Amino acid sequence: MRIFKGVNLGGWLMMEGYLLGGRNIAESYFKRRFRSVYGKEELYKFERHFRNNFIEENDFKLIAGLGADCVRLPFNFRIIGEPPFSRINSGFRYLDKAFDWAEKYRLKIILDLHAARGAQNKDWHADSMGSSYLWSNSRYRERTYILWEAVAQRYKYRDALLGYDVLNEPVVGKKDMKILTRFYSSLIKRIRAVDKKHTIFLEGNLWAQRIEFIEGLLGEDIAVSIHAYQPLDYTFNFIPYLSYPGRIGKVLWNKRKVYNYLRPYYDFSRRNKVDIFVGEFGVNFRGGHSGEISYLGDILEVFDSYHFSYTYWTYKAISGFVFPNGIYQYISNPDFLSRQGPVFGWENYFKLWGRFKSKIIKSWRTSEYTFNKDIGKVLKKYFNKKSVKSS
Numbered sequence: 002m003r004i005f006k007g008v009n010l011g012g013w014l015m016m017e018g019y020l021l022g023g024r025n026i027a028e029s030y031f032k033r034r035f036r037s038v039y040g041k042e043e044l045y046k047f048e049r050h051f052r053n054n055f056i057e058e059n060d061f062k063l064i065a066g067l068g069a070d071c072v073r074l075p076f077n078f079r080i081i082g083e084p085p086f087s088r089i090n091s092g093f094r095y096l097d098k099a100f101d102w103a104e105k106y107r108l109k110i111i112l113d114l115h116a117a118r119g120a121q122n123k124d125w126h127a128d129s130m131g132s133s134y135l136w137s138n139s140r141y142r143e144r145t146y147i148l149w150e151a152v153a154q155r156y157k158y159r160d161a162l163l164g165y166d167v168l169n170e171p172v173v174g175k176k177d178m179k180i181l182t183r184f185y186s187s188l189i190k191r192i193r194a195v196d197k198k199h200t201i202f203l204e205g206n207l208w209a210q211r212i213e214f215i216e217g218l219l220g221e222d223i224a225v226s227i228h229a230y231q232p233l234d235y236t237f238n239f240i241p242y243l244s245y246p247g248r249i250g251k252v253l254w255n256k257r258k259v260y261n262y263l264r265p266y267y268d269f270s271r272r273n274k275v276d277i278f279v280g281e282f283g284v285n286f287r288g289g290h291s292g293e294i295s296y297l298g299d300i301l302e303v304f305d306s307y308h309f310s311y312t313y314w315t316y317k318a319i320s321g322f323v324f325p326n327g328i329y330q331y332i333s334n335p336d337f338l339s340r341q342g343p344v345f346g347w348e349n350y351f352k353l354w355g356r357f358k359s360k361i362i363k364s365w366r367t368s369e370y371t372f373n374k375d376i377g378k379v380l381k382k383y384f385n386k387k388s389v390k391s392s
Contacts, residue, residue: 002200002224002276004310005109005163006384007071008064008328009281011315013056014076014095015115016347017126022319022331022338023346025125028077028116031347038351047354052095054365055317061102063367064316067328067377068384071163072108073280073312074099075115077128083118084147093155103161110159111202111312112152113166113280118144122172122208136176142184146191157196164200165192166226166280170208178214181206185218202226202278209280212269219275224310227266228281229300236296238285238323245292256299260306267307279304279311283325289375297376301383313380317370319346328377329370337361 012020016028036044064072080092096112103110119134119141120127127133135141149167156162167188173181185203192201200222205212209228219225232249234240246255270277282300284293304311318327319338334340337353337360344352354361363369 002163002222002310004308005071005111005278005312006310007069007073007108007312008067008316008380009073009075009113009312009314010056010060010099011075012318013052014074014080014092015126015128016051016077018347019321019324020315020318020327021347022321022340023344023348026348027125027128027130029079029128030130034348034351035354039354043354047350050362051365054362056099057366058098058102058105060316060367061099061106061108063329065106065108067381069380070107070109070384071111071310071312072099072103072316073111073113073166075113075169077116078114078118078145078148079116079128081148081151083144084151096152096156100156100159100161104159108161109163110161111163111166111278111280112156113169114145114149115169117141117168118148121168122170124170126170133172133174136173136180142187146188149188149192150195153192153196153199157199162199164202164222164224166202166204166278167192168204169280170228171204171206172208173206178206182214182218185215189218189220189223198222200224200276202280204228204280212266216269216273219273224276224278225266225269226278226280229263229279230282231262235291236284236325238287238291243291245296247292256302259296259299259303263300263303263307263309266309270307270309277307277309279309281314282311283314285322285324285326286320286330286373286376294375294379297379298383301379305383305386317367320371327370328373328380329367330373331364331370333364333369335360335364337364 018025116128117135119138120129121135123129123131123133202224203215204226230236235243235249266277314325317329320326320330320332337349337357
């Protein structure tokens with residue numbers, strides 16, 4: 002696999018609270034509450050309006066204009082549904098659009114199962130409210146195999162397809178690691194029975210950080226995916242006023258530290274002759290006053306030095322005070338966002354959708370967002386920098 006560089010389309014086919022200015026509650030929980038107020042038919046219309054406006058063809062054009070050559074496309078299993086995948090609002094229609102647009106603008110797509118049936122970790126971004134049943138329920142694992150077989154069958158002939166990021170940030174907790182190894186082994190076999198060509202990306206345990214167990218699963222067109230957000234207190238702005246370079250906790254973080262932090266993954270890649278893909282990395286932008294641009298430039302330089310492919314988290318988001326907040330940022334503060342509270346972001350829709358429907362829909366469009374020139378400039382520099390595949 003050659004080196005690929007791009008962005009995540011977070012929030013489009015897997016809604017996340019902070020990306021919409023609110024609490025990180027599970028997408029399914031949000032939709033149940035919305036349906037309890039407005040009914041099933043209005044929820045369907047809400048979903049359709051959101052999917053049709055949050056990401057459009059022009060977004061793929063903008064991404065290509067930055068010099069990116071790929072997008073990682075997170076999706077919730079619910080947009081496709083359960084076997085035999087025949088729901089009227091099947092997410093295949095949106096994936097089809099994404100492939101059409103990607104091919105038009107010469108971008109590759111990495112399909113990322115961000116939320117599996119039963120949830121692969123206990124966090125909101127697995128569409129969970131604190132439980133993870135994928136590892137305790139074999140039926141959920143079987144449904145995940147079937148889902149990937151269907152996805153591979155549908156898209157294996159598309160020119161834009163780069164590969165399958167089969168499970169975002171698994172966390173097996175206290176269960177034996179063998180359950181994740183067996184899951185990946187079975188999934189590889191099931192996908193390969195359908196598609197023998199495209200890359201399968203395997204993420205490490207503990208939110209894509211621990212990858213040692215993957216060593217026994219490696220083979221042709223298998224890549225290892227990691228997520229690189231350290232140090233979290235700084236990149237996510239969990240502790241305000243930290244700066245880079247500088248002492249974060251008890252550790253001095255600078256370019257040398259970033260090299261050392263990522264060195265074990267580079268050593269793994271060299272030892273096993275396997276490609277490393279950094280599926281997620283990013284930084285909360287605070288006006289550039291805390292060294293965010295220096296941090297971003299340093300980690301991108303390390304990626305290039307180590308010959309890692311990567312996709313930035315994320316393309317667009319409501320500008321907020323924690324978590325990476327987008328290359329395109331929504332900075333207005335209408336009543337249905339209400340940063341001052343007491344209700345924040347998307348949970349305001351429960352009361353205000355009927356009153357502000359057209360304005361809410363308009364607010365989702367990228368034309369309502371502001372391009373972060375500082376983040377965009379450094380990403381464009383490295384997107385357009387030539388990289389060579391490691392030997």
